[in-house]
Amino acid sequence: MNDTLAFSDLEEFYDRLAAAMDAAGAEKESLLLAKLCMTLAHHVGDRATVLRAIGIAAADLDT
């Protein structure tokens, strides 16, 4: 896997994504996130990593 994102960049991503979700609205927010994931997966470019990410995201959903 490539180098991971610097924490300060991750923070900026957090803020921008929250703003984008608010702009999309509750109804379309899932679609926005799905498109985002597809785009990110494409750019990550590593099969094992993106499949593992689905597992990570699916864990602990009931907590």
Next chain:
Amino acid sequence: MRPAGRGALDSLYFRYPRFAFRRPPELDGAATRHPVIVAGAGPVGLATALELARQDTACVVLDRKDTVSDGSRAICISRHSFETLQQLGVAERFEQKALGWTHGRCHYREHMIYRLTMPHSDDERFFPMYNLQQQYIEQFLIGRAAELPELIDLRWQSEVVGVECDDNQVAVAVATPEGRYTLRGEYLVAADGAASTVRKALGLKLAGENLPGRYVIADVQMQHDFPTERRSFFESAANPHSTVLVHRQPDDIWRVDWQLEPDEDAEIAVEEDNVRRRVQAILDMLGHTGPWELEWWSIYTANTLSLDDYRHGRVLFAGDAARIVPIFGVRGLNNGFDDAVNAAWKLACVLRGEAGEGLLASFTPERRGATLDVFRNAGRSSRFMTPPSRGFALLRKAVLQLSLTQEFTRRFADPRQVVPYTYADSPLTGFPGRDREFAAGVAAGAAAVNCRLGARGYLLDHLGRGFTGLYFSADGEVPAALAGLPGRIGAGLRLLAVARGPGAGTGAHVLVDEQGAAFARYGAGDGTFYLLRPDRHVAARWLTADADEIAAAIAIALGGPA
């Protein structure tokens, strides 16, 4: 607020002093023009007075109250503030009472997801953070002020009711139990808090945002066995939809903060029965089974509000009078101390004739710059602690849940505690090209760091009242051109020689860096020079000292030609 049946100052652990009104000469016709008037005897006003006194400048402090803060309020004091308190001559009494701490724990549901560890080492005299109730903070500062009666005239029960300012002086209308008088001064420092009378009298307004999210803060007294750490709880059993914070204070007092849910009515939330119920739920969650007593509580809303200009002619605004910052990261009090010191040393230099308009003009860019930096940091903290929208709430939930198994999101729970602001862009910070020649050390504009010096204590113990030059060398011998600088400069300059080992240089000004810590922390080689301002910030630095440039840097740090 206090429990039913107890008065506003009826505390379980603190005996409130009552300060008498003393009839000032102005009520009997005296027309003294004082160098500085300070409005407000809270921590910021008192720190202003003590720094002015350290600079041998007299002031009159006015406060309408006859005692100290009615509640514990601002309880976290940073290391940088402690280094300031040391310069003000009060660190020892603070250390005896305050609880130092370095760590914190952040929990999501019942899991600990982040361990806060603040930078700390043997080179530090002070802990990264201390907890102490605001009443004690004020009491200790007042105690020090009382030791300096020739320099600090502390006037209680003296309310500022009007301010007039022209090019030559400031006139403050003061209301007292024995009538009104006009107090005249060269300068006024407004440290009179969030509801500043001075600000209103001059028709100035704070601008900015009121953030969503309200917290109830409550103090309880109990025997509770847990170290002094910051504890935060997201979605705990005690407050499933929001956040709880827990801090230990001296005298077996514990601060518990809980966030109200968006639809909760604030007035109902602060009713005593409801406060008791929430406190009990939080103590249950903490596993505290013993008795407890309710001491005091208050409600708090996060704001990012600031004046556009912290200086209005001969009036400088400090602390909450200048700006209101969110509670997260403990920046209100600590930045207030920095405002106080910044205003005070500059006013003292101007009143001594060592500096002019340019030095006072630097107050706003430096201190408002610090505020805007706080807003950036505290804004992030606030968006995490009290998510302002559905998007932020969902993302917080996502990073908290990921933190159960993933390391990479855990830092989002870091409280981003206050760090001193770097005056990199200040008009007082000189020779940026020389600064860039360093690969390490303390950047120009940043606050000086401490170092252990063995028998000689710590580096910051030795700084002067005015500017300090740190000259790094092998043997402590100072070249003639540098040794002549204090005589060349009108403003006070203390030269300290930091030596790798004992050698040719002798005298009290030679500090032997036994462990090499000072050379390392300052990124210094033989011949390196740091110029420190009276407030311990680096005015400029040189890998290899240059006496003419140092003299020029002092002139720049004093705001240009007087």
